[in-house]
Amino acid sequence: MQGHSDSNRELLDAAALCRQLVPPGSVEAFLADHRSDLFPDEMFEDLFPSRRGRPSVPADVVASVMVLQALEGLSDRDAARALRDRISWKVACGLALDDEGFDFSVLTYWRTRLRSSKQPERIFDAVRAVIDATGVLKGKTRRALDSTLLDDAVATQDTVTQVISAIRRVRRVVPGALEITLGAHDYESSGKPLIAWDDPVAKAALVDALVNDALDLLASLEGREIDDEATAALGLLALVAGQDVEQDSDGTWRIAQRVAPDRVISTVDPQTRHMHKSRSEYRDGYKAHIAVEPETGLVTSAILTPANVSDAKTALDLMAAEPDRLEVLADSAYGSGETRAHLRAHGHRQLIKPLPLRRVVPGGFCRDDFAVDHQARTMTCPAGITVPIAPKGQATFGAKCTGCAFRDRCTTSHRGLKTMIHSHDDELTAARRQWREQDGLEDYRRWRPMVERSIAWLVANGNRRVRFRGVARNQLGLSHRIAAINLRRLVNLGLVNDGGWQLRAI
Numbered sequence: 001m002q003g004h005s006d007s008n009r010e011l012l013d014a015a016a017l018c019r020q021l022v023p024p025g026s027v028e029a030f031l032a033d034h035r036s037d038l039f040p041d042e043m044f045e046d047l048f049p050s051r052r053g054r055p056s057v058p059a060d061v062v063a064s065v066m067v068l069q070a071l072e073g074l075s076d077r078d079a080a081r082a083l084r085d086r087i088s089w090k091v092a093c094g095l096a097l098d099d100e101g102f103d104f105s106v107l108t109y110w111r112t113r114l115r116s117s118k119q120p121e122r123i124f125d126a127v128r129a130v131i132d133a134t135g136v137l138k139g140k141t142r143r144a145l146d147s148t149l150l151d152d153a154v155a156t157q158d159t160v161t162q163v164i165s166a167i168r169r170v171r172r173v174v175p176g177a178l179e180i181t182l183g184a185h186d187y188e189s190s191g192k193p194l195i196a197w198d199d200p201v202a203k204a205a206l207v208d209a210l211v212n213d214a215l216d217l218l219a220s221l222e223g224r225e226i227d228d229e230a231t232a233a234l235g236l237l238a239l240v241a242g243q244d245v246e247q248d249s250d251g252t253w254r255i256a257q258r259v260a261p262d263r264v265i266s267t268v269d270p271q272t273r274h275m276h277k278s279r280s281e282y283r284d285g286y287k288a289h290i291a292v293e294p295e296t297g298l299v300t301s302a303i304l305t306p307a308n309v310s311d312a313k314t315a316l317d318l319m320a321a322e323p324d325r326l327e328v329l330a331d332s333a334y335g336s337g338e339t340r341a342h343l344r345a346h347g348h349r350q351l352i353k354p355l356p357l358r359r360v361v362p363g364g365f366c367r368d369d370f371a372v373d374h375q376a377r378t379m380t381c382p383a384g385i386t387v388p389i390a391p392k393g394q395a396t397f398g399a400k401c402t403g404c405a406f407r408d409r410c411t412t413s414h415r416g417l418k419t420m421i422h423s424h425d426d427e428l429t430a431a432r433r434q435w436r437e438q439d440g441l442e443d444y445r446r447w448r449p450m451v452e453r454s455i456a457w458l459v460a461n462g463n464r465r466v467r468f469r470g471v472a473r474n475q476l477g478l479s480h481r482i483a484a485i486n487l488r489r490l491v492n493l494g495l496v497n498d499g500g501w502q503l504r505a506i
Helices: 014-021 027-038 041-047 059-072 076-085 087-093 105-115 122-134 159-173 200-221 228-243 311-318 337-345 425-436 441-447 450-459 471-492
Strands: 142-151 245-247 253-255 273-276 282-293 298-306 327-330 349-352 371-373 378-380 386-388 394-396 418-420 495-497 501-503
Touching (some): 014 027, 014 087, 027 059, 027 087, 027 471, 041 059, 041 105, 041 122, 059 076, 059 105, 059 471, 076 105, 105 471, 122 471, 142 311, 142 441, 142 450, 159 200, 159 228, 282 311, 282 450, 282 471, 298 311, 298 471, 311 337, 327 441, 349 425, 386 394, 450 471
Parallel strands (some): 142 327, 327 349
Antiparallel strands (some): 245 253, 273 282, 282 298
């Protein structure tokens, strides 16, 4: 059942005895005064529908600890210890000086309850409700979008390690799997196979044997009635056993000389992904996408995805809960035609850096040197030749390029120029024209970089690395981190509750 805080102070109440030690204007001082206003009991009643059993830790206490934990980037153990031995945390949570707090597992338990509820991000929503009540965003018509990479909490695994790990999991969770004889490795041992790892022949033989073991295991278990956990284990085994290998003509499996699209890089956290920061540098993990009001630095929306999910795709979700007719500022990663069309449909003004054009011939013509009539579905080249645009978007000049004085600047193909017109070509063309004419460029240069400030707050103090496994757990962690940062920002702006939420500094 749900626990409740006692409004009567205890003899050794930390706030009564030591409040002067907590810095005014700190998040701890704010929570000491307003945690029950910010996190009322009824906000968490659905997590504990039964009125029987031992009462839980009071909601305002746990929510306050989660905010402070996210603000400082602490593990569950360190957060529980801080509640036990820090005066400022005891004052913030309304505990007595001799209160031992609670076990760190309480935080895991509450996160699990939150994650499985209909409103998992209610702590973020509570802070967002305060933002709305203060009116600090009223009249603020800009949103800056950006993303940052977050390192995962697991080690990247090679192909051999992944296949062995996936086979072990199947043998552990699928009924009858232990009865199937496998010969490539002793899967009960914890180490890697004992082979000469510097011998290419030995490594190749091991890969072939492991893949055959995986295929034999999958074939032997096919058609059995199993639960969701076992189904997931078999699906992961099928994926990792096939994503990095290919079969030779003699039937031998070997490591493929390619990288599979959307490659799983760890069986411990199958949702983490590779992300290329440049052609030569990549990181493993997740990506935090945020929408920020640039004047205040308040984050209005945050979404966590695997690291290989595009910014442009996520932009639509970031703006889903925002009001219409905003000025959206973003770099070229958000410059896809689909994203622009969606933003325009909602009346948003776009200050998004356009995607760079690719020139087939260095120093030659690009798309903007051609005239496209989208109504008539025609394309005209710099030489004045007009061709129709096919229903699928192809514009083929072909033989019309023969003898053209501009041919060497258009194409290197002996068959003449053939190009594709994007389905949102009009959006992309308008964006490039806007950029050339510097329409809104002053606003872009002034306000878009402010999102970097919010990202710096997000990843500070070791928060570049996620603490959990999987998108759902880390999305909840991200929402708590953003809630804590937003609350700190509001407190710095003078947040008070005098019959309603107000900002004294505004």
